[in-house]
Amino acid sequence: MKTINIFGVTGSIGQSTVKVLNQQRGKYSIEAITAGQNVVLLAKLAIELGAKIAVIANRSKFDELKSLLANHPIEVDCGEDGLVRVAEREVDICLAAIVGYAGLKPTLVSLKYAKRVALANKECLVAAGDLFIAEAEKYGCEIIPVDSEHSAMAQCLRGSKSSEMEKILLTASGGPFRTFTMPEMKDITLKQALKHPNWDMGAKITIDSATLMNKGNELIEAYHLFPISLEDIEVVIHKQSIIHSMIQYCDGSVIAQLGTPEMGTAISYALGYPDRLSLNFKRLDLFDIAELNFEKPDETRFKCLTLAKQSVTIGGACGAVLNAANEVAVHAFLQESISFLEIANICEETMTRAQSDQIMDQANTLADICETDRQARIIATSLLNLSK
Amino acid sequence: MKTINIFGVTGSIGQSTVKVLNQQRGKYSIEAITAGQNVVLLAKLAIELGAKIAVIANRSKFDELKSLLANHPIEVDCGEDGLVRVAEREVDICLAAIVGYAGLKPTLVSLKYAKRVALANKECLVAAGDLFIAEAEKYGCEIIPVDSEHSAMAQCLRGSKSSEMEKILLTASGGPFRTFTMPEMKDITLKQALKHPNWDMGAKITIDSATLMNKGNELIEAYHLFPISLEDIEVVIHKQSIIHSMIQYCDGSVIAQLGTPEMGTAISYALGYPDRLSLNFKRLDLFDIAELNFEKPDETRFKCLTLAKQSVTIGGACGAVLNAANEVAVHAFLQESISFLEIANICEETMTRAQSDQIMDQANTLADICETDRQARIIATSLLNLSK
Numbered sequence: 001m002k003t004i005n006i007f008g009v010t011g012s013i014g015q016s017t018v019k020v021l022n023q024q025r026g027k028y029s030i031e032a033i034t035a036g037q038n039v040v041l042l043a044k045l046a047i048e049l050g051a052k053i054a055v056i057a058n059r060s061k062f063d064e065l066k067s068l069l070a071n072h073p074i075e076v077d078c079g080e081d082g083l084v085r086v087a088e089r090e091v092d093i094c095l096a097a098i099v100g101y102a103g104l105k106p107t108l109v110s111l112k113y114a115k116r117v118a119l120a121n122k123e124c125l126v127a128a129g130d131l132f133i134a135e136a137e138k139y140g141c142e143i144i145p146v147d148s149e150h151s152a153m154a155q156c157l158r159g160s161k162s163s164e165m166e167k168i169l170l171t172a173s174g175g176p177f178r179t180f181t182m183p184e185m186k187d188i189t190l191k192q193a194l195k196h197p198n199w200d201m202g203a204k205i206t207i208d209s210a211t212l213m214n215k216g217n218e219l220i221e222a223y224h225l226f227p228i229s230l231e232d233i234e235v236v237i238h239k240q241s242i243i244h245s246m247i248q249y250c251d252g253s254v255i256a257q258l259g260t261p262e263m264g265t266a267i268s269y270a271l272g273y274p275d276r277l278s279l280n281f282k283r284l285d286l287f288d289i290a291e292l293n294f295e296k297p298d299e300t301r302f303k304c305l306t307l308a309k310q311s312v313t314i315g316g317a318c319g320a321v322l323n324a325a326n327e328v329a330v331h332a333f334l335q336e337s338i339s340f341l342e343i344a345n346i347c348e349e350t351m352t353r354a355q356s357d358q359i360m361d362q363a364n365t366l367a368d369i370c371e372t373d374r375q376a377r378i379i380a381t382s383l384l385n386l387s388k
Numbered sequence: 389m390k391t392i393n394i395f396g397v398t399g400s401i402g403q404s405t406v407k408v409l410n411q412q413r414g415k416y417s418i419e420a421i422t423a424g425q426n427v428v429l430l431a432k433l434a435i436e437l438g439a440k441i442a443v444i445a446n447r448s449k450f451d452e453l454k455s456l457l458a459n460h461p462i463e464v465d466c467g468e469d470g471l472v473r474v475a476e477r478e479v480d481i482c483l484a485a486i487v488g489y490a491g492l493k494p495t496l497v498s499l500k501y502a503k504r505v506a507l508a509n510k511e512c513l514v515a516a517g518d519l520f521i522a523e524a525e526k527y528g529c530e531i532i533p534v535d536s537e538h539s540a541m542a543q544c545l546r547g548s549k550s551s552e553m554e555k556i557l558l559t560a561s562g563g564p565f566r567t568f569t570m571p572e573m574k575d576i577t578l579k580q581a582l583k584h585p586n587w588d589m590g591a592k593i594t595i596d597s598a599t600l601m602n603k604g605n606e607l608i609e610a611y612h613l614f615p616i617s618l619e620d621i622e623v624v625i626h627k628q629s630i631i632h633s634m635i636q637y638c639d640g641s642v643i644a645q646l647g648t649p650e651m652g653t654a655i656s657y658a659l660g661y662p663d664r665l666s667l668n669f670k671r672l673d674l675f676d677i678a679e680l681n682f683e684k685p686d687e688t689r690f691k692c693l694t695l696a697k698q699s700v701t702i703g704g705a706c707g708a709v710l711n712a713a714n715e716v717a718v719h720a721f722l723q724e725s726i727s728f729l730e731i732a733n734i735c736e737e738t739m740t741r742a743q744s745d746q747i748m749d750q751a752n753t754l755a756d757i758c759e760t761d762r763q764a765r766i767i768a769t770s771l772l773n774l775s776k
Contacts, residue, residue: 256631
């Protein structure tokens with residue numbers, strides 16, 4: 001039996017992981033599970049999964065967790081230091097699905113103690129890609145991506161030498177404003193932006209999908225995960241989101257991975273690799289889908305894609321700056337205090353100022369990244385005030 | 389350097405192989421090349437490729453071959469026995485691209501002497517699948533398919549266990565009559581049938597593409613090449629022919645191989661496996677293609693697909709019967725002596741009579757297959773005379 005930590009078990013990836021594990025009885029033993037806020041679900045899942053320890057990040061919920069698990073032989077812990085303590089347990093697999101910046105530290109620590117990190121947290125690679133990959137190499141930790149696009153790339157590379165890879169074709173739904181003209185984009189409302197055509201997600205990532213910043217982030221992640229140059233990662237708008245990404249090889253062959261929006265496949269691939277686990281989920285029905293389309297992204301309308309590429313070229317902690325600026329800007333858009341197009345403008349201007357202020361030259365430690373993040377948030381926030 | 393025999397060097401696969409080899413200088417050494425009729429091109433290629441021996445199947449052209457190569461240190465041979473003699477040379481790879489029934493014997497012999505058969509001849513698996521696979525296993529010869537669909541399957545299975553495979557999705561262009569109604573199909577002319585929407589091929593295979601017998605044959609081939617049950621091979625009509633086939637896995641993931649109609653990739657995959665060779669051919673442009681479509685095949689209008697499945701279910705030498713009947717029927721259609729829809733009817737009736745006559749029970753030796761083929765041709769020809 002392989003031992004697993006599940007960081008962020010009550011989120012959407014965490015819950016899909018539970019569904020996958022429920023179909024794999026006897027193969028995995030759950031060490032620790034963690035949640036940010038949802039203490040009731042955390043306790044319920046700890047009992048169901050037979051976890052050894054449950055950690056609630058929000059300290060104010062710790063007493064509730066203790067009482068919920070009082071009659072069960074399950075250890076409890078809390079806070080960011082509690083997350084780090086469970087990250088320091090040696091396990092076969094750490095499923096890292098804490099959403100946002102909060103996932104960075106425990107996931108970084110896990111690289112030292114887990115044999116494999118099944119990576120669903122975006123910030124590890126977007127904000128701290130070089131550091132994260134260097135730590136993984138230092139400790140010999142295997143990183144298998146859980147994001148459907150990067151899982152697709154890994155699946156398309158299965159059994160292949162990375163030297164045979166010529167190009168990554170990163171597919172993107174294009175979001176709800178794919179066909180909008182620039183004048184139409186000026187008037188995008190919050191309500192319009194929160195409606196994603198293909199699936200339901202949290203508000204932050206829904207907006208990131210609408211600006212294509214989510215795709216920009218995925219481009220940065222792909223750059224760090226696979227040995228490829230930036231120019232050889234191409235974004236392909238594919239509105240049906242059935243092809244999750246493709247690899248073009250040195251002989252011209254293109255291998256694509258297709259599937260339903262169901263996250264189970266990517267999760268089980270990251271758990272079972274190098275094997276595939278049998279899953280009893282709905283299968284893809286190409287006859288029902290009938291049509292797949294492809295078009296080039298328009299980086300004039302979707303400037304976040306360009307910014308993401310620039311952040312890779314600039315290097316250092318520029319990913320942390322872009323990530324911080326985008327979080328601040330999206331938060332302001334969700335508050336209806338800036339317009340949709342201003343999100344990219346604030347990101348761009350924050351990057352420019354961060355570069356001239358030299359706040360992103362150091363990216364060697366988590367402290368460097370955190371300091372850059374802090375300063376970038378100050379810049380972005382000041383820009384918000386200007387734009388009011 | 390790996391040694392190669394190229395059977396059928398002057399055909400379309402043979403010539404594509406030459407293009408691939410021209411981009412791989414120093415990696416392969418050409419042992420023997422063979423041709424059916426085209427002695428001038430055979431001699432030219434023997435000189436260009438530095439082949440050790442050139443074989444012309446048509447004995448009446450042997451003198452011409454001798455004089456064309458008189459001043460070159462290249463051995464010459466001729467006839468079916470000459471093909472068998474070069475098949476008996478030990479080589480790393482035999483590229484088996486003789487078209488039709490004539491390819492069966494030399495390819496069968498090659499299984500004993502070549503480490504790998506890169507298989508482009510359809511009849512080996514369609515007419516003699518069980519025998520061919522048994523011989524390959526007996527001599528430990530690796531079979532790598534060169535047909536674009538089966539190469540796609542092999543590529544999608546790269547690095548995977550065959551036990552993880554759940555389904556093969558065999559794509560089909562659907563041919564020129566994909567959208568025809570049954571009444572329209574009654575009036576199909578030879579001229580209409582010879583126009584293939586996606587590529588140029590020989591007349592026989594163009595008609596097979598129009599009746600979907602070609603796809604039926606590929607279904608039979610897939611059944612023999614991969615450890616899968618008949619029910620788990622599904623034909624998917626995909627008119628653009630960009631996806632060459634797909635594999636659905638036990639976790640719901642679908643891996644597809646895409647490419648241009650160029651045969652270079654499939655050939656180089658069969659030569660270079662387990663590596664991919666670098667090829668300088670035009671790359672796939674998904675933006676230019678823009679759309680991929682999928683639909684279910686209609687086996688009422690395209691009965692040859694049903695017949696191919698039935699031939700697998702019946703087993704024995706039934707594939708040889710279907711292959712022989714189809715050759716006779718297509719030949720008659722090309723002579724405009726039967727209608728388009730009669731091709732399938734003659735195949736069906738030949739199978740029925742062959743079954744009641746018990747001519748296809750023995751399929752253990754090449755002699756068994758040849759005898760079944762001979763008798764099936766007699767039946768099919770007698771049916772032609774009836775339908776006049």
